[in-house]
Amino acid sequence: MFFVIAISANGQGLLLSENFDYPAGAQLRDHGWYAHSGATTNPISVVTSGLSLGSTPYFGNGIGRAALVNNTGSDENQPLTANRDSGHVYASFLLKTTGEITTDGSGFFFHFVEYSAPTNPVYTAISTAFRARTFIIRGSSPANFRLGLNYNSATVPSAIGIDVTNELDTSKTYLVVVKYSFVSGADNDQVSLFVFENGDSLQNEPSTPTLGPFGGTAADLTVLQGVALRQFNAAQKVLIDGIYVRDRWLLQANNTSVAYAPFDAEIKVYPNPYSEGPLFIQSQHDLPLTATLMDLSGRTHFQTTVESGEIHLPKQNVGIYLLKLEQDNKIAFKKLVIQ
Numbered sequence: 001m002f003f004v005i006a007i008s009a010n011g012q013g014l015l016l017s018e019n020f021d022y023p024a025g026a027q028l029r030d031h032g033w034y035a036h037s038g039a040t041t042n043p044i045s046v047v048t049s050g051l052s053l054g055s056t057p058y059f060g061n062g063i064g065r066a067a068l069v070n071n072t073g074s075d076e077n078q079p080l081t082a083n084r085d086s087g088h089v090y091a092s093f094l095l096k097t098t099g100e101i102t103t104d105g106s107g108f109f110f111h112f113v114e115y116s117a118p119t120n121p122v123y124t125a126i127s128t129a130f131r132a133r134t135f136i137i138r139g140s141s142p143a144n145f146r147l148g149l150n151y152n153s154a155t156v157p158s159a160i161g162i163d164v165t166n167e168l169d170t171s172k173t174y175l176v177v178v179k180y181s182f183v184s185g186a187d188n189d190q191v192s193l194f195v196f197e198n199g200d201s202l203q204n205e206p207s208t209p210t211l212g213p214f215g216g217t218a219a220d221l222t223v224l225q226g227v228a229l230r231q232f233n234a235a236q237k238v239l240i241d242g243i244y245v246r247d248r249w250l251l252q253a254n255n256t257s258v259a260y261a262p263f264d265a266e267i268k269v270y271p272n273p274y275s276e277g278p279l280f281i282q283s284q285h286d287l288p289l290t291a292t293l294m295d296l297s298g299r300t301h302f303q304t305t306v307e308s309g310e311i312h313l314p315k316q317n318v319g320i321y322l323l324k325l326e327q328d329n330k331i332a333f334k335k336l337v338i339q
Helices: none
Strands: 010-017 036-037 065-068 074-085 086-098 108-112 131-138 144-152 174-181 190-196 211-215 222-231 236-244 267-270 277-283 289-295 300-306 310-312 319-327 330-338
Touching: 010 330, 086 108, 108 174, 108 236, 131 174, 131 190, 144 190, 144 211, 174 211, 222 236, 236 310, 267 319, 277 289, 277 319, 300 310
Parallel strands: none
Antiparallel strands: 010 074, 010 236, 036 074, 065 236, 074 222, 086 174, 086 236, 108 131, 108 222, 131 144, 174 190, 190 211, 267 277, 277 310, 289 300, 289 319, 319 330
């Protein structure tokens, strides 16, 4: 069975967290992302600084760096820690442009993933069911842009207020939430998009999304298994940070208005990717804590108590693992790439 574990860390149903907490210039493919198109051309890399929504509390504020998705070439995906084939899936991320969005820059840069062989996935081969295609579209001036959404079509949305947002400011950072809803019956699943800026409330899901819900234009997903970043051309100028995927609405700790750094943001694990030698675990809290190494099927490979800030892992097969870190009633999951 693939991805059977359900993760709970500062809110249940956490399926992915990606704050790009890697060295500047690092390529995503070296940190748990997989190229599924244009693999050898212009890999997506990490820039020097990350993004923040300002004083509005969001789990991904100001942690690590950001991904620069602004070229023609490699399109890359990251698998979730568990499949979803019912209910809702929410993917939230911080977004900022790096300049003017031109006509040539209009295309989709984000979508949900189902792998070509869902029960035995090869992460470099995804289905063409690109659901919840999220577009960046030029505005009326160089200082503005818009976002668009459709269920599966590659055609750029064009109806302002329906499938295209009102104008957004190229100088601001926004929080974008893309939602996929499994609906009982055939070919009637839906997608929606929400946009927030600093000062907006994140506590509850708005009754009406910014765009959508849309559906009915293509077959339902059999199973939702990952998220993808797409580089459609060199004019898109997109920075992405703080990607969190959950099976429920939760954008800040305990849905309160108090700024809060989640437990997983208070712990750093390095080197990552890891091959041999000490694995360092740096925590803002006093040690000890318990570390459990698991594969993506939830099987435990190793468990130990972290007392000195480092551990030594036994030899493992190359692949992606989860390092579960526990202290008192707090749990963090860190993705660990072993090579």
